[in-house]
Amino acid sequence: MSLVVVGSMAFDAIETPFGKSDKIVGGAGTYIAWCASNFTPVKQISVVGGDFPQEELDALTNRNVSLEGVQIKKDEKTFFWSGRYHMDMNTRDTLDTQLNVLADFKPVVPESYQDCEFLMLGNLVPAVQSSVIKQLKKRPKLIVMDTMNFWMEIAMDDLKETISMVDVLMVNDSEARQLSGDYSLVRAAATIMNMGPKYVIIKKGEHGALLFHGNQVFFAPALPLEEVFDPTGAGDTFAGGFIGHLAKTEDISFENMKTAIIVGSAMASYCVERFGTERLRQITKPDIDARLAEFVQLVNFDIALV
Amino acid sequence: MSLVVVGSMAFDAIETPFGKSDKIVGGAGTYIAWCASNFTPVKQISVVGGDFPQEELDALTNRNVSLEGVQIKKDEKTFFWSGRYHMDMNTRDTLDTQLNVLADFKPVVPESYQDCEFLMLGNLVPAVQSSVIKQLKKRPKLIVMDTMNFWMEIAMDDLKETISMVDVLMVNDSEARQLSGDYSLVRAAATIMNMGPKYVIIKKGEHGALLFHGNQVFFAPALPLEEVFDPTGAGDTFAGGFIGHLAKTEDISFENMKTAIIVGSAMASYCVERFGTERLRQITKPDIDARLAEFVQLVNFDIALV
Numbered sequence: 001m002s003l004v005v006v007g008s009m010a011f012d013a014i015e016t017p018f019g020k021s022d023k024i025v026g027g028a029g030t031y032i033a034w035c036a037s038n039f040t041p042v043k044q045i046s047v048v049g050g051d052f053p054q055e056e057l058d059a060l061t062n063r064n065v066s067l068e069g070v071q072i073k074k075d076e077k078t079f080f081w082s083g084r085y086h087m088d089m090n091t092r093d094t095l096d097t098q099l100n101v102l103a104d105f106k107p108v109v110p111e112s113y114q115d116c117e118f119l120m121l122g123n124l125v126p127a128v129q130s131s132v133i134k135q136l137k138k139r140p141k142l143i144v145m146d147t148m149n150f151w152m153e154i155a156m157d158d159l160k161e162t163i164s165m166v167d168v169l170m171v172n173d174s175e176a177r178q179l180s181g182d183y184s185l186v187r188a189a190a191t192i193m194n195m196g197p198k199y200v201i202i203k204k205g206e207h208g209a210l211l212f213h214g215n216q217v218f219f220a221p222a223l224p225l226e227e228v229f230d231p232t233g234a235g236d237t238f239a240g241g242f243i244g245h246l247a248k249t250e251d252i253s254f255e256n257m258k259t260a261i262i263v264g265s266a267m268a269s270y271c272v273e274r275f276g277t278e279r280l281r282q283i284t285k286p287d288i289d290a291r292l293a294e295f296v297q298l299v300n301f302d303i304a305l306v
Numbered sequence: 307m308s309l310v311v312v313g314s315m316a317f318d319a320i321e322t323p324f325g326k327s328d329k330i331v332g333g334a335g336t337y338i339a340w341c342a343s344n345f346t347p348v349k350q351i352s353v354v355g356g357d358f359p360q361e362e363l364d365a366l367t368n369r370n371v372s373l374e375g376v377q378i379k380k381d382e383k384t385f386f387w388s389g390r391y392h393m394d395m396n397t398r399d400t401l402d403t404q405l406n407v408l409a410d411f412k413p414v415v416p417e418s419y420q421d422c423e424f425l426m427l428g429n430l431v432p433a434v435q436s437s438v439i440k441q442l443k444k445r446p447k448l449i450v451m452d453t454m455n456f457w458m459e460i461a462m463d464d465l466k467e468t469i470s471m472v473d474v475l476m477v478n479d480s481e482a483r484q485l486s487g488d489y490s491l492v493r494a495a496a497t498i499m500n501m502g503p504k505y506v507i508i509k510k511g512e513h514g515a516l517l518f519h520g521n522q523v524f525f526a527p528a529l530p531l532e533e534v535f536d537p538t539g540a541g542d543t544f545a546g547g548f549i550g551h552l553a554k555t556e557d558i559s560f561e562n563m564k565t566a567i568i569v570g571s572a573m574a575s576y577c578v579e580r581f582g583t584e585r586l587r588q589i590t591k592p593d594i595d596a597r598l599a600e601f602v603q604l605v606n607f608d609i610a611l612v
Contacts (some may be wrong), residue, residue: 085491183393186532207513210530219604221525224516226492258607280509292609298525301564305597 007122015084027121031233035240045069164196241267313428321390334428337539341546351375354385470502547573
């Protein structure tokens with residue numbers, strides 16, 4: 001059940017209609033690790049600068065997140081992103097991006113990670129993602145990849161190569177359309193499956209997520225929330241819940257992927273309640289179980305009544 | 307189980323990115339009747355002009371739709387609407403509206419409709435909707451109301467009065483926000499329930515529908531379709547499936563409303579496959595059952611796997 005996670009560990013500064021954060025800890029890899037470690041130990045691959053707080057690293061170690069694969073470049077600075085969300089929380093403007101240590105990140109897979117059975121490639125330079133796959137001596141049981149429109153614009157060839165190597169691709173709806181050139185999400189998923197992945201997950205934010213596999217499709221709603229406080233990291237948290245559940249149960253059937261998507265959705269619904277990883281750090285097993293029960297209530301109906 | 311439906315019967319001319327219809331039969335009442343008559347007999351209240359095709363009236367009569375409450379104004383013209391959908395099919399421009407017989411429509415409830423137990427108020431002038439309620443000597447077991455943003459802009463007082471008289475209000479997401487003044491759909495639903503209805507259904511088009519009742523919430527997805535050919539009437543068809551199922555089963559519990567929403571979603575997924583009511587006229591009981599089975603597959607997951 002060994003789970004390896006690749007992803008950025010970063011600083012974010014976030015503005016939403018509800019407020020403004022300080023410079024806080026963020027990054028896809030950070031969210032995935034905080035989330036997945038609820039379900040299974042994590043072996044993290046990332047890079048940070050000397051300015052990254054030791055307390056954050058210690059907190060992750062205490063969660064059973066191995067940091068052997070996290071490079072610490074003492075004389076450099078951690079990746080920084082700043083953004084502002086619009087009123088609908090579905091769109092945002094990037095205010096600042098400072099690549100810093102990410103600019104020439106060359107991940108090195110430690111020997112102790114070679115037992116990797118589940119590999120989660122958080123959103124990152126596609127060539128960095130594929131370099132991790134190539135360093136693994138034995139192909140993992142399941143490789144899940146997240147990506148974003150940015151790479152479609154500047155590194156499409158690398159992106160397509162990496163996509164061809166994975167089992168599950170996660171993208172949002174507009175990215176699925178961009179990648180496939182098709183407006184229909186059903187056809188977009190079919191096109192993407194022809195690029196390699198046997199499974200495609202299309203994330204629709206507050207409108208839930210779709211899982212496609214062959215001719216099968218499963219839909220998981222997002223929990224209707226009174227307030228989405230900060231959507232940053234929701235997609236990464238979703239990915240962390242998805243892969244965390246699969247790694248914990250060691251079951252990669254379509255049926256279990258359905259459950260994994262519900263777990264991911266439940267975790268994401270917590271993530272957005274506070275700035276950054278704040279809420280993810282607080283939740284416990286009973287919190288997770290309670291929210292999963294809400295999802296059952298949310299979608300469960302008795303077809304026998306028809 | 308007597309079901310009375312109030313709604314427009316009209317001519318539409320529709321343009322979508324996929325094509326252009328002739329002047330075809332449409333109207334909220336027409337869609338609701340074609341859909342609900344799959345489940346239970348319908349007593350229709352509407353008005354048409356002398357130009358409305360007799361074959362259409364005969365076809366509805368053959369479906370067990372009583373037309374005793376449909377006024378035929380021989381020397382006037384039927385309501386006409388023309389619109390053009392944008393590429394995303396979620397937004398449309400109205401090209402032409404000719405009220406004609408709808409301009410001074412005064413519905414008269416026939417004596418034979420006084421056994422009404424289920425009343426479906428299709429989208430129409432709010433004062434016309436409430437006039438039907440007021441004409442009923444005995445309050446129906448369940449009154450369901452559909453409306454739209456147009457009435458919020460020109461007849462808000464009448465609209466609020468009618469809303470205060472019904473059990474279930476159906477609106478789309480932007481209308482829920484407009485009516486409540488709240489962006490959050492969860493809070494919007496709570497605000498609307500304070501206006502009278504014990505149940506609120508928020509339709510989100512391709513993103514499904516939410517049912518609110520007290521603190522309970524249920525979500526039904528829309529079926530992911532390769533192609534939405536023409537969304538006209540999808541909301542009305544949804545309403546027809548919802549009320550049709552409730553009237554057929556005579557069960558207005560929250561649990562059965564969940565199933566009714568799935569039935570509505572299944573019927574709407576057929577509606578959008580062709581222009582106008584074309585697809586609704588073709589489908590049979592086995593078609594409906596097959597699509598309901600698809601919905602079970604779409605959302606069913608085994609939480610025991612967590």
